[in-house]
Every structure is written in C-alpha cells, then in structure tokens.
Amino acid sequence: MTEQDIDRIAQGYRAFVDEARPTSPLYARLAEHAAGSPTVLEFLAALPTGKRQPNLLLGALQFLGGAPGDGAELDRRITDDAERLRATMLTRATQTNEPARCGALLPVLAQLEGPLTLIEVGASAGLCLYPDRYGYDYDGVQVGPSDSLRIRVETSGAVPVPAAVPEVVARIGVDLNPLDPADPGDRAWLRALVWPGPVADERLRRLDAAAQVAAAEPATLLRGDLVDRLPDALGFAAPGSTVVVLHTAVLPYVPGDVRARFAETVAGLPVRWLAQEPAGMVPGTGERPADGWGNEFVVSLDRRPLARSAPHGGRLEWLGDGLGASPA
Ligand SMILES: C[S@@+](CC[C@H](N)C(=O)[O-])C[C@H]1O[C@@H](n2cnc3c(N)ncnc32)[C@H](O)[C@@H]1O
Incomplete structure (x- = not known):
C-alpha cells in the first residue's frame, strides 16, 4: 500500500460526494468522511484496485446491516466487521439494475420495426429486458400495461411518446456475473445497491416489482464478456425479428480497448444498437465527462444521439424534433 494509492482512493471518494449529493445526502456525507479517514482508506487500500469504489463499499455495508448513520459509525463498522465486509466486497460487484431506465429506451424501441429480439449486454439481473412488460407515465400520458x-x-x-409498447419475442442478457432475479441473495444485493435517500423507497418498490416480472418470465442470461459472448447471444435471436443490442450504464466499467472492440463489432452486425451511457462512451455521442459518468446519460441509436436522460431514469430530454430514429 503506497501513499499514492491512498491519495487516489481519497480522490475517488471526494469525486463521489458531488455525484451522490442530489439523491443521497447520507452517502455524500459518508464519502466525504471516508476521503479523510485513515481507518477507511487503509481498509480500502488493502483491497484489489477494482474493489475499492464507494458504491461497492457502501452497498456492502447496507447488505450487512444497513448504511452507517454517520462517519463515526462508518469507522466503527469497518474496524469491527472488517472480515465480512472484505469478503462481501471481494465476492460481489456493483451491478445496480434500474428498470426505470426503460423509460428512456421505450420511445426508441417503439419506433423500430417489430417484433424485437432484445440482447442486453451488461444486463445484471436483466430487469431492463422487459420494457414491454412495464407501465409508463410520461408527464401524465399512460403507456403499457396498467397492472404492472x-x-x-x-x-x-x-x-x-409511443401509443403502445413494442412486441418483444426474445430476451437475451450477457453479463460478467449475471444475477438471478428469483434468487433471494441476489435480490438482497440488488436492494443493497440502492442509495438511501428521498427516492429510495420508490426505487426499492420498483426493483421488487420488476424482479417479480423477470422471475416469472426468465430471460436467457449468458455469463461472460460483452464482446466474447455476443455471437452466442445472437444465436438466440428469434427468426424474422429485428435484433436490438442494447446497454445502459455499462461502458464506464469496460476497459477502453474492449470498449473500442465492442463498438467495432456491433457496428459490423445486422442489428440496431441502442445505448444509454455517459457522453462519449459510444463513438459520436459527445465529450466524455471528466469523472467518467457525469450527471446525464446520452441515449443513442446506431451511434446517433437522440436524447439525454437522468442516469437512473425518471427524466428524458429529446434532442431533435421527433423521430430521429432513421436507419444508420
Ligand atoms: C451498473 S450495472 C448496469 C445494469 C443494467 N444495464 C441497468 O442499467 O440496470 C453494469 C453491469 O455491467 C456488467 N459488466 C461490466 N463489464 C462487463 C463486460 N465486460 N461484459 C459484460 N458485462 C459487464 C456488470 O457485471 C454489471 O452487471
């Protein structure tokens, strides 16, 4: 463990403070404390580099007994519960699955010629593979099933805003570590990844309801890397359907060279490519934010930016004057 390591971790936690503040003031306070706490920083520095991020630490704490109420409790929990905390952080990963992101995908999907095969890479538990099974309220305009x-x-x-949801005939997910929406342990982990704050109850209700939908109609979930498993995923496409490769909140986790290979691969396939990612993650979608995430995502189809959305869904700003979803 070097001083450089400690500085880099503290910097990451300081950057997270601004990201968390609007939706989780508690996480913002805990991250601020963590950035200056030798107890927290030394604990984190002893973990492998990919296992030190605020989302993972705070998710593991929630999973093991709830979020600490303040910095003093955070230090105490890290000292008293170090072994369990380390084991959870080593075995679990940040895999937040937010079905509300479907609110930004639906207006694009509904314009494509159906029926649709959806292939979601970085699917987590696959909850964004059911845009046709959820109901929507776009500023008071209702779309989709009313009993969901x-x-x-x-x-x-x-x-x-579409008049109806599209027809989806095949759902395929790819993830390094697919979660099972029917498994109580995986569901508990997904719940622990929801940040405590004013919108947490709504998000947890939505997560529980979406996990039920997914468990009742299981998708084909493939384990592995998004480039390596794409050919296998295509093998599950329904004949005669329009194949859509989609992803949301995935590319910042993918190393730059793999991201470039993925972009090249998808662009060469006879599929539509729908992304909801921070700017610049998909070529042609703008400048990459300094912290890798920013406060807005860009919704793009076949690399063409169509809209901006809130990272966890709930807000959608269309950029053009209507459809914009012309073939690439
Ligand atoms: C933040 S979650 C997003 C989940 C889901 N797309 C959503 O928006 O709700 C990112 C997911 O990407 C997966 N992931 C990261 N790198 C990957 C890769 N190279 N190949 C496949 N999946 C990957 C992670 O395991 C995780 O489940």
Whole structure:
C-alpha cells in the first residue's frame, strides 16, 4: 500500500460526494468522511484496485446491516466487521439494475420495426429486458400495461411518446456475473445497491416489482464478456425479428480497448444498437465527462444521439424534433 494509492482512493471518494449529493445526502456525507479517514482508506487500500469504489463499499455495508448513520459509525463498522465486509466486497460487484431506465429506451424501441429480439449486454439481473412488460407515465400520458409497475418520466423536447409498447419475442442478457432475479441473495444485493435517500423507497418498490416480472418470465442470461459472448447471444435471436443490442450504464466499467472492440463489432452486425451511457462512451455521442459518468446519460441509436436522460431514469430530454430514429 503506497501513499499514492491512498491519495487516489481519497480522490475517488471526494469525486463521489458531488455525484451522490442530489439523491443521497447520507452517502455524500459518508464519502466525504471516508476521503479523510485513515481507518477507511487503509481498509480500502488493502483491497484489489477494482474493489475499492464507494458504491461497492457502501452497498456492502447496507447488505450487512444497513448504511452507517454517520462517519463515526462508518469507522466503527469497518474496524469491527472488517472480515465480512472484505469478503462481501471481494465476492460481489456493483451491478445496480434500474428498470426505470426503460423509460428512456421505450420511445426508441417503439419506433423500430417489430417484433424485437432484445440482447442486453451488461444486463445484471436483466430487469431492463422487459420494457414491454412495464407501465409508463410520461408527464401524465399512460403507456403499457396498467397492472404492472409504473415508471414515471418527466419529459422535455419532442419526446415521441409511443401509443403502445413494442412486441418483444426474445430476451437475451450477457453479463460478467449475471444475477438471478428469483434468487433471494441476489435480490438482497440488488436492494443493497440502492442509495438511501428521498427516492429510495420508490426505487426499492420498483426493483421488487420488476424482479417479480423477470422471475416469472426468465430471460436467457449468458455469463461472460460483452464482446466474447455476443455471437452466442445472437444465436438466440428469434427468426424474422429485428435484433436490438442494447446497454445502459455499462461502458464506464469496460476497459477502453474492449470498449473500442465492442463498438467495432456491433457496428459490423445486422442489428440496431441502442445505448444509454455517459457522453462519449459510444463513438459520436459527445465529450466524455471528466469523472467518467457525469450527471446525464446520452441515449443513442446506431451511434446517433437522440436524447439525454437522468442516469437512473425518471427524466428524458429529446434532442431533435421527433423521430430521429432513421436507419444508420
Ligand atoms: C451498473 S450495472 C448496469 C445494469 C443494467 N444495464 C441497468 O442499467 O440496470 C453494469 C453491469 O455491467 C456488467 N459488466 C461490466 N463489464 C462487463 C463486460 N465486460 N461484459 C459484460 N458485462 C459487464 C456488470 O457485471 C454489471 O452487471
């Protein structure tokens, strides 16, 4: 463990403070404390580099007994419960699965010629593979089944709110570590990844309802890397369907060279490519934010930016004057 390591970790936690503040003031306070706490920083520095991030530490703490109420409790928990905490952080990963992101995908999917095969890379438990099974409320305009969970979306610009959900005939997910929406342990971990704050209850209700939908109609979930498993995933496409390769909140986790290979591979396939990622993660979608995530995602189809969305869904700003979803 070097001083450089400690500085780098503290910097990461300081950057997280601004990201967390709007939706989770508690996480913002805990991250601020962590950035200056030798107890926390030394604990983190003893973990492998990919296992030190705020989301993972705070998720593991929630998983093991709830979020600490303040910095003093954070230090105490890290000292008293170090072994369990380390084991959880080593075996689990940040795999937040937010079905509300479907609110930004639906207006694009509904414009494509159906029926659709959806292939989601970085699917986590696959909860974004059911855009046709959820109900939506776009500024009061209702879309989709009325007996399912309801995803509320605040819109601006000419969002092409669809009259109906598209027909989905095959759902395939790829993930380094697919989670099982029917497994109580995986569901508990997904719940622990929801940041405590004013919108947490709503997010947890949505997560539980979406996990039920997914468990009742299991998708084909393949384990492995998004480039390596793409050919296998394509093998599960329904004949005669439009194949959509989609991903949301995945590419910042993928090393730059793999990201470039993925972009090249997808661009060469007879598929539509729908992404909801921080700017610049998909070629042609703008400048990459300094912290790798930023406060907005870009929704793009076949590399063409169509809209901006809140990272966890709930807000959608259309950039053009309507459809914009012309073939690439
Ligand atoms: C933040 S989660 C997003 C989950 C889901 N797309 C959503 O928006 O709710 C990122 C997911 O990407 C997966 N992932 C990261 N790198 C990957 C790779 N190279 N290949 C496949 N999956 C990957 C992680 O395991 C994780 O489940």
